[in-house]
Amino acid sequence: MHLVTPFKALRPATGRAAEIIAPPYDVLSSSEALERAAGKPWSFLHISKPEIDLPAGTDIYSPAVYAKAAENLQKMLDAGVIARDDKACYYVYRIIMGSHVQTGIVAAASVVEYDTHRIKRHEFTRPDKEDDRVRQIEALNAQTGPVFLAYPEAPSIDAILNATLAGTPDADASADDGIRHTLWVIRDNATIDQITRAFDALPALYIADGHHRSAAASRVAAARRTANPHHTGEEGYNYFLSVIFPAHALKIMDYNRVVCDLNGLSQDELLARVAEAYTVTPSTTPVKPAAYGEVGMYVAGQWYKLAIKPELIPADPVERLDVSLLTTHVLTPVLGIADLRRDKRIDFVGGIRGLPELEKRVNSGEMAVAFAMCATTMNDLMSVADAGQVMPPKSTWFEPKLADGMASHVID
Structure with missing residues (x-):
């Protein structure tokens, strides 16, 4: 055949x-x-x-x-x-x-x-x-x-x-x-x-x-x-x-994340917890990640550039994805999102809508924090498929x- x-x-x-x-x-x-x-x-x-x-x-x-x-x-x-x-x-x-x-x-x-x-x-x-x-x-x-x-x-x-x-x-x-x-x-x-x-x-x-x-x-x-x-x-x-x-x-465009609350944390507590895994740098302009390991975070009207600490990057083709790193180090342990497929506290925004959509969702009070992701690459996708594994939910937006x-x- x-x-x-x-x-x-x-x-x-x-x-x-x-x-x-x-x-x-x-x-x-x-x-x-x-x-x-x-x-x-x-x-x-x-x-x-x-x-x-x-x-x-x-x-x-x-x-x-x-x-x-x-x-x-x-x-x-x-x-x-x-x-x-x-x-x-x-x-x-x-x-x-x-x-x-x-x-x-x-x-x-x-x-x-x-x-x-x-x-x-x-x-x-x-x-x-x-x-x-x-x-x-x-x-x-x-x-x-x-x-x-x-x-x-x-x-x-x-x-x-x-x-x-x-x-x-x-x-x-x-x-x-x-x-x-x-x-x-x-x-x-x-x-x-x-x-x-x-x-x-x-x-x-x-x-x-x-x-x-x-x-x-x-x-x-x-x-x-x-x-x-x-x-x-x-x-x-x-x-x-x-x-x-x-x-x-x-x-492939970015597939971004928005969360409706800070899981009982203050803004300062959130920043401190995120800083355990990422280098956190305030930004006066919206942060659109341009390289692997970078994430933009928008909370309370302020953008931050996050950079994953190199020692936390694993070799596994799924676990090393930016969307996986954010889940492993922030969404689950800090914001309490245990199941990205079913948890109603998280939503996903296709990159075609741009960063203004993330700001809009947070500024309206509908969401508390937004994460702008770097787009997954085709090489990443094919590596995961070749390994017989699956991508995390909402990893790619074509x-x-x-x-x-x-x-x-x-x-x-």
């Missing part, structure tokens, strides 16, 4: 991409999705967030929600707004956000290679979120949310992607947030074979984002494999929708986000 394979994508008809593409299902609330989809009957949010077409207050995990997604997908097919390619292809996908450009390939990735950890993960998943994606896939008989993967250094793949960009794109649209999404279809059989062989030669792929989508695809494949007495391994359910970018091109609706994978 190949690591990746071409597939017959379900994608926007010519000239319709701008009406269709939408943010990933998990970055918008239902109310935000409803607002974004207003006046846009073909927005993919009608498929990825179908509760917007049901009465207010509908449980987003209700069977009616998944049924509505299937109904809306069929409407788009019947209207000719989207259509399925008649040949299995690869697709080159470029995203432009400001000055940042990243180009990858849309492919069907092997569930078997995911199950055997050649497609490597770095996060735990939650059963309830997996269940949601399983129901969505089964209702649609398709995977509509791509898993965001990264490949290690591979100049031959880079060269194919770059050569494809010289051609005329098959879809080109800017989303509401100004991010541009462009797609080229690779139909040439020789190039398709070259891509398949190039990926087969890689030691691994790495999940950047989409752990629940890939886990759900694995569960659907296992169920269908068991139910199919004529299973061959070539069925669509043996693969999952993915967009695979070169690791060196990805942009931008730009992939668009839902640019290409979907039918699994029959």
